[in-house]
Structure formats: structure tokens, C-alpha cells
Amino acid sequence: xxxxxxxxxxxxxxxxxxTIIDLLRRAEINxxxxxxxxxxxxxxxxxxxxxxxxLADVKNSLFDIIILPGGPxxxxxxxxxxxxxxxxxxxxxxxxxxxxxxxxxxxxxxxILNGKSVTSFPAEKKVFINSNYVEQKVVKDGHIITSRxxxxxxxxxxxxxxxxxxxxxxxxxxxxxxxxxxxx
Numbered sequence: 001x002x003x004x005x006x007x008x009x010x011x012x013x014x015x016x017x018x019t020i021i022d023l024l025r026r027a028e029i030n031x032x033x034x035x036x037x038x039x040x041x042x043x044x045x046x047x048x049x050x051x052x053x054x055l056a057d058v059k060n061s062l063f064d065i066i067i068l069p070g071g072p073x074x075x076x077x078x079x080x081x082x083x084x085x086x087x088x089x090x091x092x093x094x095x096x097x098x099x100x101x102x103x104x105x106x107x108x109x110x111x112i113l114n115g116k117s118v119t120s121f122p123a124e125k126k127v128f129i130n131s132n133y134v135e136q137k138v139v140k141d142g143h144i145i146t147s148r149x150x151x152x153x154x155x156x157x158x159x160x161x162x163x164x165x166x167x168x169x170x171x172x173x174x175x176x177x178x179x180x181x182x183x184x
Contacts, residue, residue: 002164003030005063007083008051013071014043016100019153020067020160027161027173034058036080044071055082064164066090070101070121070149077106084110091143096163098145100156104128107144117141121149154179 004024008017017033024031035041035051042048059082066086068077077083083106090097091112099107104120105127107113117132119139137152138145138159145163147156154177162170174180 001028001030003032003063003065004160004164005058005061005066006031006033007036007055007066007068007077008033008041008049009036009073009076009080009083010041011044011071011073011076012041012069013073013101013150014045014047014049015150016069016071016153016156017043017049020069020100020157023154023157023173023177024160026176027165027169029064029161029164032058032061032063036076036083044073055080055086059086065096065098065160067160068097068099068103068106070099070103072102074102074105077103078109087112094143096143096145098147098156098160100147100153101149104146107146113144116144118144118146119148120146 021031033051034053034055036055039051040048087110101121102124104118105124108127113131117134117139118128119134125133137155138147158170
């Protein structure tokens with residue numbers, strides 16, 4: 001079974017986090033949610049989620065992919081030494097890293113996007129000075145997957161599923177949830 005670590009920080013974007021968690025679990029990917037601070041994490045719209053664990057307890061575990069939801073909490077991800085170290089280590093090994101909305105700025109902060117194609121929440125475009133910024137719903141460049149925001153969370157999740165499992169599984173899940181897409 002494939003595995004995913006979704007890192008939650010205070011003020012995360014709830015639509016992104018819950019959509020990703022839900023769709024990956026429907027695809028039978030073993031999802032672990034980890035908080036950078038406390039087990040109970042409140043998102044940017046005052047929805048509280050209990051994480052499965054603390055990042056400090058699972059940061060050395062093996063996962064097929066790590067995923068960063070966006071939102072205002074991105075500043076907390078950038079400030080986390082554990083998050084930045086994990087991103088850099090995974091990048092050096094060319095292991096999958098995915099980020100949506102403002103979270104690709106964390107990857108830029110970790111200095112792993114030099115020359116890579118990337119997308120993000122439109123207001124963050126100016127941050128990516130050493131990258132090839134692309135205005136698409138989902139952009140995959142090697143082991144890095146990025147997406148634009150809450151409105152692209154389903155496309156992003158399906159892209160992760162296609163990457164970890166296969167296109168057929170992603171398409172079947174899209175049909176099950178009555179989602180029409182031309183991106184997969």
C-alpha cells in the first residue's frame with residue numbers, strides 16, 4: 001500500500017487538506033496527518049482537525065509522498081525547521097513532494113525549485129524568481145507536484161493518485177465522485 005504524509009500547520013486551508021486526505025484514502029493510500037505543533041490543529045476557517053501524530057514523531061518514517069496544504073498557515077510551515085529539513089532531504093533523494101496554494105512557497109523557501117516548473121496561488125507568483133512559473137491547475141516536474149488552490153484540490157489529489165498508483169485508479173475515483181476532468 002502506498003503512503004502519504006500530510007503536514008498540517010495552524011491556519012492551514014481546510015478545503016485543501018480534507019479533500020486531499022479524503023480522496024487519497026478513497027484510493028486506498030495510507031494517509032498519515034502530522035501537525036507541526038499540537039495534535040489538534042485549527043485551520044484558517046476555524047475548523048479543528050485532530051492530526052494522527054506530531055511531525056517530530058514521524059519525520060524519519062518512510063512515506064511515498066509528503067503533501068503540504070496551503071492557506072495562511074504556510075508561514076508556519078516555513079518557520080518549521082523539521083518541515084524544511086524534511087523537504088530538503090526528500091529533494092536530495094528525488095522523493096515525491098507535493099504542495100498546493102501558497103505551500104509551494106515553502107518549497108521555494110527550502111531552495112529546491114531552481115529551474116523547476118511550478119504553480120501556486122496566483123498572488124504568490126512573484127515569489128518564484130528561480131523557477132518556471134506555469135499558470136495551470138496542476139504542474140508536475142520530476143518528483144515535485146504543485147497546484148493553485150482550494151478550487152484545484154480535486155485535480156491535485158487525482159494527480160497525486162495517478163503518480164502513486166496509476167491513471168486508471170485516478171480516473172475511476174473521479175467517476176465515483178462524479179467529477180469530470182480533462183486533466184487526468
